[in-house]
Amino acid sequence: MLADVGYGAVTAEPAAAATRPRNRRQLIVEAAGQVFSERGYHAASMEEIAARVGISAAALYRHFPNKYALFAESATVMVDRLAEAADESPADAPLTEVLAAIIRVTVAHRASGGLYRWEARYLERDDRRRLRARFDHVVARVTEVVRREFPLPEEHLRAVAALGAIGSVTMHHTSVAQRRIEELLLASALRVVATDPAAAAGSARLVELPAQPVPRTRRAEILAAAIPLFARDGFANVTNAQIARAVGLAPSAIYRHYPGKVDILVAACLQAAGLLAQAVDRSLHAAADPRRAVAALAATYVAYSFEHNALNSVAEAEVAGLPADLQRPVILAQREHIAVWEQQLRLARPELDPRQARLLVHAGFGVVVEAGRALRWQDEPGHRDAVTALVIGALSV
Template identity: 75%
Template sequence: MNAAPIAAARPRNRRQLILEAAGRVFSERGYHAASMEEIAAGVGISAAALYRHFPNKYALFAECANVMVDRLAAVLGEVSSEAGPAEVLGAVTRVAVAHRASGGLYRWEARYLDHEDRRLLRVKFARVVGRVTEAVRRSHPADEAVRQDRPSPGGVRQDCPSPDAELRAAAALGAIGSITTHHVSIAQRRAEEVLLASALRVIATDPAATVGRAHSVELPAQPVPRTRRAEILAAAVPLFARDGFAKVTNGQIAEAVGLVPSALYRHYPNKRDILVAACLQAAGLLAQAVDRSLEGVTDPHDAVVALAAAYVAYSFEHTALTSVAEAEVVGLPADLQEPLIRAQRDHIAVWEQQLRLLRPELAPRSARVLVHAGFGVVVEAGRRLRWRDTPEHRSAVTALVVGALGLG
């Protein structure tokens, strides 16, 4: 008698496998473009089997958005409460690099979470920032004492802890978290070394330090809407930034411009064309900012500082446009992404060239990882400052970017 076939055993970690596959798909395609069928295929199961674990795409997405911050909280729970920044940030770096393909959802796609889920995610991330902040304060007590004794702009002495430690902690986490937002191919160990060194330099940086050209940046002005097409674009960008591209309707855009929805089609065939125009405008403004920042600059150190100052100024001045371009491009078809990706690569190549002239010991891939780390510093430091555009904030973030890049 023949033995009955042995049924394939269900993996004990199937839920974890689903979350990993879903995180990759959501990160690569965006929440609304991702499908349960595509996620199921990535795990090697049917969509019906996937629904036995998660009732709908939103439930799966909400759990995925929390995976990275939950991992960070778990690994920091294993680190001594008296540990220094190297140990604390080292633990964070290992987690971020190990899960770079699926760990970036909290940065952009979380805007599609419901209000309460978004609030809970912010609370969790605040605890992680708080843990890093404690390590920063312990490692730089003299700096904190000076800042606490520093008068406020109104001349009143500060009695509460300085916000500089929180800013540096958030910026350091931004440098590390940047690994989840790009595809630079680099060995895991080397990525950990580059990012940890960058993050440690960030927390050792005085945000009040003067780094050169931070106050002399002249950005190209955003075009004044003089046509109906330009008015539609200008009205759509803040809506996309606030609610996410997929949630904004043609009716909302039309109402913001004072049109009926059908009138939009005379200027843009569909909503996606408005998004493409926004991304192209962002790329054009940034390219102009880079060109202006490097006019007459020949020294590599001055060039990198000028690039940092220009990028920071651009991010503060065009916050909505920048966030839309960076967050929504993944949802575009490949042919529409191509010119935007090419513009981004050209931009990074300028940074890489100047950084390697200044730091010739850096391999090209390490330099690119560092450039992205600098961008990550801008994102998280800017968020920590609520994107309030002041010369002091621009200067502080520029100093942190320069620190992240290792410009001693």
């Protein structure tokens, strides 16, 4: 969930009139990563990035020929840093050391580090493959150490999930002291890799999700057709003509039901929030104590993420690009969902303060995203159970 859309400020200092910093290209890439993360690739502008660095747009173009070139470098720089961090430890280094190095890099570059997670889908094929190869290298390094220290089933899945817990800190800006963030993420990641994915066997059978509404009106049909297109191609790449074609309408007919394409996206985000809220209410109704409540929340969120994957991915990936006035109700709904998790987690773990609990909740969401991707979102009870166990491990309940 992206309840706190955007990232903490890491602002490059403007160059003095007569001095050109030697690391200007690095400052540009850092600022661009932040702007792309906050605004999304298509909504971000070169002028906005230049202003963040304190230079003119013309000066920016002396370093990068166009927005895509800057985007491609910004999207890959964090993964390159992670790969370097994973490789700097000796081959026989303990897992704690390897994960700690990855966490330090992730937290230090938190403001721009999450760009690859959603916006990288706008990379061209070759750039996307290079990004994937670098991330796979990091996963392989962690998997190797996990296999050695925690010889349990699904070591690759556990490694990916641990990295998801760590990477979650780039997807929100909950404020916690840096050292405490690193401690919490390390403890969470270590618990993930020490979790047997079979620990929550049968949890999938206990979840009853509300069904996605059957489209009975033309407006609902348009929404149902748009969601998979947005999920597959990205909101900015989908046209009204494509949506209309999927429903059997002329493109102009879309405007009788939605003022614009962005209003379809808002409807999708609110539908996702509504379905999740209903699912949470059902899951907590029968929970006997806080620990069971957290486990029920985990199983429900995992089930929802698998069953409504297209809808959920659209709601999470595209909300940053919404105009502020349209973004507000979506953000409010997401924050309300996180508040439920935070309350139950603090009841189960009273030693956590609200911000620490919130950070761990996001770590649990990060586990779902990366583990689900590793499983290609194949919706099977065994997959739901395994990811649920890893989420519960990340939260230490």
